[in-house]
Amino acid sequence: MDGLQFLFNGLFSASVYGLIALGLTLIFGVLRVGDLAQGALYAVGAYVVFWLTQFWGMPYGLAVILAIGMAALLSVFNGHVVYRRLRPLGVGATFIGAIALLLIYRNLLVLAFSWDPVEVVSPFAGQAWHAFGMSIAIHKFSVLIVASLAILALWLFLHRTRWGKGLRAVSQNEAAALTLGINAKAVSAMAFALAGAFAGGAGALLAPLWPFDPGSGTLFVLKAFAIAVIGQTKLRRVILVAGVVGLSEVLIQAYWHAEFSDLVPFVLLAGLLMVKPQLLSVEAETLSPISTTAPRPIRIPARGWQILLTVCAVVALLTLPYWLGNAFWLHLMILTGIFVILVSGLDLLTGYAGIPSLAQAGLWGIGAYTSALLALRWGWTFFPSLGGAVLVTLLAAWGIGVLGLRLRKRWTSFTFIIGIVITLLLESLTNLTKGTHGLVGVPSIELALPGLETLKLNPFRDKAAYFYLVLGMMFLVLWLKQRVVGSRMGLALVAIREDEDLAKSVGVATDRYKLRAFLLSAAFAAVAGSLYAHYLTYLHPHLFTFVQSFNLFVMNVVGGAASLLGPVLGPVALVLFSELTHSIHATLAEIVFSVLLILVLIYLPRGMVGGGRRLMKYWPRKTVPPPLSPKEEVVS
Amino acid sequence: MTLLNVQQLCKTFDGLVALDQVSFTLKQGDVLGIVGSNGAGKSTLFHLITGYLNPTSGNILFEQQPVEELSPEQRVRDGIARTFQKNRLFFGLTVEDNIRTGCFLSQRGGLKRTLFGISRAEKQAIQNEVDTIVALTGLDAFRHNGAATLSYGYQRRLEVAVALGAKPKLLLLDEPFSGQSPKSIEEMGQVLHGLAKTGISMMLIEHRMESIIAYCNRLLVMDQGRVLIPAPTTGGVVPC
Numbered sequence A: 001m002d003g004l005q006f007l008f009n010g011l012f013s014a015s016v017y018g019l020i021a022l023g024l025t026l027i028f029g030v031l032r033v034g035d036l037a038q039g040a041l042y043a044v045g046a047y048v049v050f051w052l053t054q055f056w057g058m059p060y061g062l063a064v065i066l067a068i069g070m071a072a073l074l075s076v077f078n079g080h081v082v083y084r085r086l087r088p089l090g091v092g093a094t095f096i097g098a099i100a101l102l103l104i105y106r107n108l109l110v111l112a113f114s115w116d117p118v119e120v121v122s123p124f125a126g127q128a129w130h131a132f133g134m135s136i137a138i139h140k141f142s143v144l145i146v147a148s149l150a151i152l153a154l155w156l157f158l159h160r161t162r163w164g165k166g167l168r169a170v171s172q173n174e175a176a177a178l179t180l181g182i183n184a185k186a187v188s189a190m191a192f193a194l195a196g197a198f199a200g201g202a203g204a205l206l207a208p209l210w211p212f213d214p215g216s217g218t219l220f221v222l223k224a225f226a227i228a229v230i231g232q233t234k235l236r237r238v239i240l241v242a243g244v245v246g247l248s249e250v251l252i253q254a255y256w257h258a259e260f261s262d263l264v265p266f267v268l269l270a271g272l273l274m275v276k277p278q279l280l281s282v283e284a285e286t287l288s289p290i291s292t293t294a295p296r297p298i299r300i301p302a303r304g305w306q307i308l309l310t311v312c313a314v315v316a317l318l319t320l321p322y323w324l325g326n327a328f329w330l331h332l333m334i335l336t337g338i339f340v341i342l343v344s345g346l347d348l349l350t351g352y353a354g355i356p357s358l359a360q361a362g363l364w365g366i367g368a369y370t371s372a373l374l375a376l377r378w379g380w381t382f383f384p385s386l387g388g389a390v391l392v393t394l395l396a397a398w399g400i401g402v403l404g405l406r407l408r409k410r411w412t413s414f415t416f417i418i419g420i421v422i423t424l425l426l427e428s429l430t431n432l433t434k435g436t437h438g439l440v441g442v443p444s445i446e447l448a449l450p451g452l453e454t455l456k457l458n459p460f461r462d463k464a465a466y467f468y469l470v471l472g473m474m475f476l477v478l479w480l481k482q483r484v485v486g487s488r489m490g491l492a493l494v495a496i497r498e499d500e501d502l503a504k505s506v507g508v509a510t511d512r513y514k515l516r517a518f519l520l521s522a523a524f525a526a527v528a529g530s531l532y533a534h535y536l537t538y539l540h541p542h543l544f545t546f547v548q549s550f551n552l553f554v555m556n557v558v559g560g561a562a563s564l565l566g567p568v569l570g571p572v573a574l575v576l577f578s579e580l581t582h583s584i585h586a587t588l589a590e591i592v593f594s595v596l597l598i599l600v601l602i603y604l605p606r607g608m609v610g611g612g613r614r615l616m617k618y619w620p621r622k623t624v625p626p627p628l629s630p631k632e633e634v635v636s
Numbered sequence B: 001m002t003l004l005n006v007q008q009l010c011k012t013f014d015g016l017v018a019l020d021q022v023s024f025t026l027k028q029g030d031v032l033g034i035v036g037s038n039g040a041g042k043s044t045l046f047h048l049i050t051g052y053l054n055p056t057s058g059n060i061l062f063e064q065q066p067v068e069e070l071s072p073e074q075r076v077r078d079g080i081a082r083t084f085q086k087n088r089l090f091f092g093l094t095v096e097d098n099i100r101t102g103c104f105l106s107q108r109g110g111l112k113r114t115l116f117g118i119s120r121a122e123k124q125a126i127q128n129e130v131d132t133i134v135a136l137t138g139l140d141a142f143r144h145n146g147a148a149t150l151s152y153g154y155q156r157r158l159e160v161a162v163a164l165g166a167k168p169k170l171l172l173l174d175e176p177f178s179g180q181s182p183k184s185i186e187e188m189g190q191v192l193h194g195l196a197k198t199g200i201s202m203m204l205i206e207h208r209m210e211s212i213i214a215y216c217n218r219l220l221v222m223d224q225g226r227v228l229i230p231a232p233t234t235g236g237v238v239p240c
């Protein structure tokens, strides 16, 4: 390929990234959150075109227009039915809602069309120009032109029309815009409609170029998300960054490893953050607004009851393998235990420090892969591998934490990007991880007991032994977490969650404590990863994607954040729910799950533990309030 | 003895000069009132002294040691505590837990204490500190109430209580009297009088001259980032 061809291909990708990134930027202006559900609207656009042309024989051009309309409508629906209710609950809840919406749409498409890739025929199929030694497919060329025109039109719209100016005013300062008589609701609907039109349009226009499935578009939108962040959600910069990303991807594909090209925007973002950490800071002032955590009721059962319940629970767990009988149920309990370890670590961040992380599955993956490779390549036994996994994961987490924790409000988005980078790295470092072929033959656990011969556990036969091992680790982790929460560090974390600036003013070294909490959660994740690797004896990068991080977060929220029991109940409930429903209809189950999740976020923000506490009004309880008691719930 | 020495402090925000060559000294036991129109740079001065913002140029000496390089939390350790102009509390916690969190520096950490807990005596010592502050600020009746349920006047007082947890030598109060009823202002004044008696030095930003005259022994008038000297003075207030 020569220079011109590169230029064309680069510009082509750039125009599509730019289009989607600008859509995200518009939404960011009114929502302050990256709307990942746009990834699904891309796929919706593509499938509407497929359906209309294939089954109704509609001409491609008309189908594209209808697809754009459909995506715009759905986008407005997301904004005004879902996000509007989630936004008051905070950035975290909105972000989770966006991922839930993404999964709902994706699974609806799977339900309608299945995962089998489909193709759309372009009206310009097979036609290309050959000039100056390059070959330009006419369809691609038209997409480039249309996308560029759309970007230009958007620019004119924002700068020349009353509505466009209103949109910009709302993005700058919603309260001030309201006083100017701008209809913020209509303006935000317009932002959603435009973004949806762009994402759906991109899907519809690119549909004839490659076969696609319901998951197509997600990576596109993730990249656009990174681009929008790098461009600081400013129109011109976003376009510029899209150009840089598009061109560098083409160059990397041509001269280096094609697999690495997807990493470009994410690595670019991570690299830029090293030199310019303030890049991600939304607010100009150094002082962040006051956090508004909802009050929590305290209903602590009396000590006697606590002890009785704990003893019952421990005895029940210890005897579980005997009355469960079924190997499959034991398998589920082992997985649940691993999730409890992960979610307990996450809870230190989400529940106590108020800084949710979406890199947890990535850290879990690093732990799992490290432990597996140490055993597989160097023949280490289980406990040394576990130790090695913890060390390596801590090192990775230290880098991520030092880089990211300064970003405050943007930390969650940052960890989200890191999670994606980790998955992509696991996929692309094929020499080490075997990439998407998966790592097979991870040795199972060997226990060298003093005085006895080495015990080699078989994951299929010795499920009870695995169960006890996981249970032991789980209790260790829960004990450690409870100690930390009750210590000075716990006090510091809660102070950070409530108001980070105020925490500093009473002498809390907030950066240090946030880093410690993150490292602790990473160590838990590594332990979980090591157990997971040597139990499954098979690893794949897709076990550790951001969707998995999302699931962990959901377990935390559904179980109840900032409690001992929440991170236990959440995994139990979710594993049981998914097993029971998946056997009936997997896709439908995921849709129901995501819908329920959004409902839980809106109507039960304190999770199962919070709901339980409300029910325990008449439970016998201590008269003296506990040391660090969140305040009583006020009925207003 | 000189407690705080501010020398030629400047702060610009993207060309906007918020503080311009501000210099003054503060002696042990001084209560310095700061007045000035909106945007004069009063809060910015507090942010610089407490480390929430970095100065563009100039020096800040606390007990003869330069503190410009220290983070906010290190300055709290050294003995500079503050409140904020907009009310900030740990709103999800009770009054008592707010104060307990304020006493963060009195509590000890470390691996051993984290894993095996702290002794009864240590617990009691913290509780005594909390009780002392509760009594000093007159918040006893609301101990177990949520901070968010307090009226604005009591929230203002709780902020002072939280700041006292760090056992400061110098306390910076950003408009502690703002937005309160006359009765509330009176009570807050009692609290400040009590504090002044213990020998703690204070700087307080206030728009109303009556409060300055009642509670301060020195005065700093600011306008557009500069200190106006000489400053208008009445009664016992001495300009600095």
Ligand SMILES: Nc1ncnc2c1ncn2[C@@H]1O[C@H](COP(=O)(O)OP(=O)(O)OP(=O)(O)O)[C@@H](O)[C@H]1O
Pocket: A284, A285, A286, B013, B016, B017, B018, B036, B037, B038, B039, B040, B041, B042, B043, B044, B045, B085
């Ligand atoms: N983070 C910031 N970025 C840019 N400008 C700022 C920032 N903080 C303050 N300013 C500006 O610096 C000037 C001084 O602000 P400051 O808050 O110190 O005033 P003030 O004297 O406390 O006023 P007020 O009585 O209204 O509280 C103002 O013009 C303000 O707009």
Ligand SMILES: [Mg+2]
Pocket: B042, B043, B044, B085
């Ligand atoms: Mg001010």
